[in-house]
Amino acid sequence: MKRFAPLALLTAALLACQPATAPSTREHLVVSGAPYERGLAHGTQLRSKIRGFYTTLMTNSLFPFLSREQPDIATLLKEYEGEKYLGGRFAFELLLESGRSIERSLGRAGRDELRGIADGSGLTYEEALILNTFVDTTLAVRGIGLAIRQGRAPVVESVQLLGLEADGVDNDGDGQRDEAGEGTLTPYEPPFFAAAVEVDVSTRLRVVFSDPDGVDPQTVRVRVDEGLFTFGDPALEVLELSPTRVQVTWTPLTPLPAARPVTFVLSAGDRRVIEVPGPPRASFRRDEELVVTTRGAGLGVRELSRPALTDNRTRPPPFTVAVRGGRAVGGGPLLAHSFALLDANTAHKHTVSILHQPDVGPAFVTVGWAGIVSGLSGLNERGVGVSCNPSDTLDNSVVGSVLDQVADLSRAKLVASGLPATYLVRRVLERASSAAEGAEVLAEGNPVYGWNCTVADDRGGLEVVELDSDVFKQGQGGVLRYGPADLSPVSMRRYSSLTDDDVVVGSSYTRNVDDSITLNLAGQRIVPQRSWSGFFFRSRRVMDAVTRRLAARAEPVDVDWLKAVLVEPELVDRSDSMNAVVLDLRGRVVHSAMGTVPATSSPFVATEVRR
Amino acid sequence: MTRAVALALVVAAAPALALETQVLPRGAISLDLAYLRTSLDKQWSGDRRALSLIDELPRYEPGGGLQGILRARPVAEFDFLLVQALYGVTDSLSVGVNVPILMRSTISTNIAWEPGDYQPQLGRAYSLDDFWSWAQSMGQGRVPDRAVDTRFRLADVVLGAKYLLPRFEWMKAHHVRWSAQLNVALPTGTNADPEEAVSVGTNLWELHAAGDVELHLAADKHFFVDEHGVYRLNVGADVFYAFFRPRLYEAGRGLRNPLLNNNAFYVGDTYWIDPGDWLAGTVSVDAVPLVGPTLATIVSGNSLEKAKALPPLLTVSASFTYVATGQSDWQSNSALWDWDREKVWQPGEKNVFRFTGTVSLLRLGLPLQLYASYRSQDIIPGRFTRPANVFTAGVRAVAKFW
Known part of the structure; x- marks a missing residue:
């Protein structure tokens, strides 16, 4: 036996090399302390993922992609023909200038947390700033680009x-x-x-x-x-x-x-x-959709529900559905959120849920991505939950910056300002003890871009806040709120609810339908969302699809039913789905599916909001 | 398309000598010049399915969904010149050197495209040309359909020593020989170029040809041996362990392919690959259908008796080698990036068949041997390896200094 020992050792050595296992594409962090400390913990623990996310999403994808817009934008805004923006630096500089402008709205705590993320991850502060502000800036710049393109179509x-x-x-x-x-x-x-x-x-x-x-x-x-x-x-x-x-x-x-x-x-x-x-x-x-009913359907104009389209030309945008009272098991309340926007084959590998335990204020959980301080949904220990969906509008801060400089467009720039949606979500979670307080926080937020946010609390408070930047000063301050029981003064019907205890929110405005005035600016036509946004018809359709399911559900809704709705193929963007979340406000539990694309290919994982 | 094509070729173990335990007589020298044509067009999955060498690559428009799926089915072909020299230090110990030179590499990418989501701004889904036009608008050039590199490049040089172990009496009685062999590679090969979209290195790991250090234990048994010691049939076996040293690679900075080869920021300026070792075994059969004619010539010192002890005129051989490969381990700053590579280099196996024909002209007075072989890894699918098929033709000159 002894003579075979060397061979046995060799075999053992080879067999000791276990197969590699896939690293997790979703992380969970618990961070405590002051904002800088929490940022540092975030940056340090996710250093590799943050750097990877920045490179694969920003450097290798979004920067070159946005830089394609440079020739078009420079024809109108000559400043972008300058040397500073050449050599592929257009997108970086544009996003950095907006980031610096937005930075002024973040407050000291917000800046400290970003600095902590930068120090922990090895990003520069500017890179961390861009990573945390690019979504809103890009949506605004892309929105302008899309509106320009639709204007010449x-x-x-x-x-x-x-x-x-x-x-x-x-x-x-x-x-x-x-x-x-x-x-x-x-x-x-x-x-x-x-x-x-x-x-x-x-x-x-x-x-x-x-x-x-x-x-x-x-x-x-x-x-x-x-x-x-x-x-x-x-x-x-x-x-x-x-x-x-x-x-x-x-x-x-x-x-x-x-x-x-x-x-x-x-x-x-x-x-x-x-x-x-x-x-x-x-x-x-863009694809213009007209829906009619044929004789015998017996539906009124506003009763029609848009059917699904199966032509591979349309994908469902983000949506929220919330229930309470008699519509929810045990009175709920429950809030479900499907978020889809920009995966680019990388975001799903960098997902993270973070339990924040700040020195001051409630603990809260956000569902987001490595290096980003928050997400588009979250829940705090006071039982307040929030989710936000983008809602295209030309009433945004970047258009506002052009209006401010309209006297000399040769020196004008596209500069975003205000609060990104992730920070709006954070502020609600940090400050609100009720849905009404959350709505107030959102109303005071001055968003960079258009968003539809839904806030709910564990006592049944439920509000939708539709936001824009109000650069046209239309008298609403860029904030339009409604609850399930509120009626449209025009139709005398609920805005987007079946009963007093539910609401379905998409990625188009339901109340803020005249989000923008109609005017010509430097030869470009500025029009309301419905006339140019690629989200408009998709959003109307997904809202109808969710509403149909809600209407067909006779029993009170529970967490499992909401999860089942979120994973239905008709409601899932298979290319850009980023996360799916159900917030159990009373149970203080965040159920999130993420880490794959679509996110709903992953199982839901429960995270308790507890100190 | 985003990564260099890491290739699995076989150059080191050319069939210089048919037997597993073959050594040269003391003072004999063998010079061997071989041409190798290697082709590779697939990799084996964990369940033995043939997959493309490169994973399909979904491409996304930021926020605009799936542009389409790039499916490359690259075919890599390589022309090697292999120079080998063996010297018989004693009748039991031979030493050698093996110098592989890559003369030409040809990689055909064979890219196909599956259109993705409808793109409203285009009024259509992306075609392949649309995709490359889009990529070029962002500074990323089109990956060539065919990349040919005719630079002569040295691969890892291998030094070897084979020792014919002392035989027990029963071995002698039954015509059994056994030997031990140690091969050590010198790091003269190159890594794949981190800035090229299509590139191949020439070190032993990238060629997947042999280990940096190999230890062999082999045995042969002759059958039908004549009075001159020439057999008509031989059955051989070889077990070996191949050790690979970890290798340091540079990460790409996107200098030539800004969107495809730009990962240094998160991977790190450099990263390590620990390839994982191999444990392997070979069984072989050599048959001699034609021994003579045999002439007394200068090669045999004009001795017919000595000439009859020279290798037979024609030998045909077949062998099967099973190679168990260990997990390859990437070590960079990004576990995600590492896994994208490690997942196709999990513990696996190769099943290698080789068929060789050798014509020895020594009995006719010419100190030359001609050989040709074909080596295939397709006959029995492997797992987590890349099956290279190799055709070899060579000529060997044998001389002895008295």
């Missing part, structure tokens, strides 16, 4: 559902039948609800697109439920009315399905091909 001049003026039915819910213009949307305004109801199954659709560069008929696209109709299809007649206007008429070759909603999706591109930055492309109208 074909415009829907008019939409006409032919024959509605003589069908003997009130198709638009105005109490009149067959009045002049019934079935015609001119000028076209993207509808919040149904474009028409009770239309005949043979109804034809006519749309006029216009664009100064000409509308390319080859790019016209009409989707009707599952059917796609493009140039050359016998159902689609494309007529060039003039060099800048194209009329598209869709005729159903087979009748529309009876007694149900039908979704039309319209888009078209112009004739001018943009070469730089690549890839070469026309300017495309």
